[in-house]
Amino acid sequence: MSTPENLRYTKEHEWLSDVVDGVATVGITEFAANALGDVVYAQLPAVGDTVTEGETCGELESTKSVSDLYSPVSGEIVEANQDVVDDPALVNTAPFEGGWLFKVRISEEPKDVLSAEEYTKLTAGN
């Protein structure tokens, strides 16, 4: 199970990349993707939507269940990953790479994020 060191994480199992030119990328962790099973449908926020840290902004549906997607940060959506909408399995095969979900122009620093080490601790024993 990989947990890249360069990302920040949330208790809801999203990851948040470094901010480049005010924009950060968001996805779900490998741990979350494994727990979901095969993802078959992704409803992502639309470009221009405003998202709020800790609030739902979409959903991921798998064979067995549907899970709400929470935004790890507040801001405005500048891109949603169309590849994932077309081929949701990317979330399973490459959760930290091609399976990213959306990019957000952040309006304020996230308050409730974890380091890779903290997130690993949170998911250990599961």
Next chain:
Amino acid sequence: MSTAPRLTALDALHRSLGATMTDFAGWDMPLRYASERDEHNAVRTRAGLFDLSHMGEITLTGPEAVKALDYALVGNISTVGVGRARYTHICQEDGGIVDDLIVYRLGETEYMVVANASNAQVVLDALTERAAGFDTEVRDDRDAYALLAVQGPESPGILASLTDADLDGLKYYAGLPGTVAGVPALIARTGYTGEDGFELFVAPEHAVALWQALTKAGEGVGLVPAGLSCRDTLRLEAGMPLYGHELTTALTPFDAGLGRVVKFEKEGDFVGRAALEAAAEKAATKAPRKLVGLIAEGRRVPRAGFPVTFGGEVVGEVTSGAPSPTLGKPIAMAYVDAEHAAPGASGVGVDIRGTHEPYEVVALPFYKRQK
């Protein structure tokens, strides 16, 4: 109730294969090993290996075993020959379905009833009570068997390489004692996936050896271990009911479109006879809700309990739903009012978390294998 989950004889093996485990009816069972979609497709095109040891085996022996079963169940068990099996239901006095069962006739006066894991205790209690007036012994054999299933088009070849048993002579819904990979087994052919396949009832101490032998025998033809998640999508595509979803105590077999399993012509009384006769008459005069298939036009998956709607009105309820790997679309089974249950009925949809999603009404099953 004990809270510690029950483990099958294959538990350590599942974990060594990296299975995601899940609680199912008090048992720790493999949900999937890797991708449930891959497991599903393997069973459709090659072969899958399942641990089904959570199923509940109950044995009836003695001169009046068959009479007891004819009284306890809705089927005509006296017409089942040695080495054959029968799908049937056990009902309450009011006709409600307690469980759906497979009954195997193992010998002249020996029958094995296989109940769903979630109902095993209830079925055991009911059979014990209903058999009390007959010269028969009801035995709880839940711990006497591990149950492995190999399912899929390659399964006859895989099994044939491990046994001298006459598999060609073993028809659908038959069972015979034999030896597989040196292990004494009851070999049955009563799949629940829509594919050809076999169930192997063996002593728990032989389960690991048999699993490994099957794995090795299937290596060259793409056999994979398969979990309960793909089992659910396989049976859903095959239009097969699952207790707790399509079948409940609130429904009679006639409500479930399975009135054919009730055999009024058999001799003597059976539990539920009067109520079921009334239910049969009612079903003939006024069609109840009908169990139909639904295929999504969009990509959102209907789940059990979601309302089926027409023109803003609720006209039914989803009982099972999942993305179908074979059709590439979400599918569901649902009970729908008769006037909206005809294949091709227009304007029918499912309310998915507040939005009306259009669905096509189709006859079951969604998938039928090419024989």
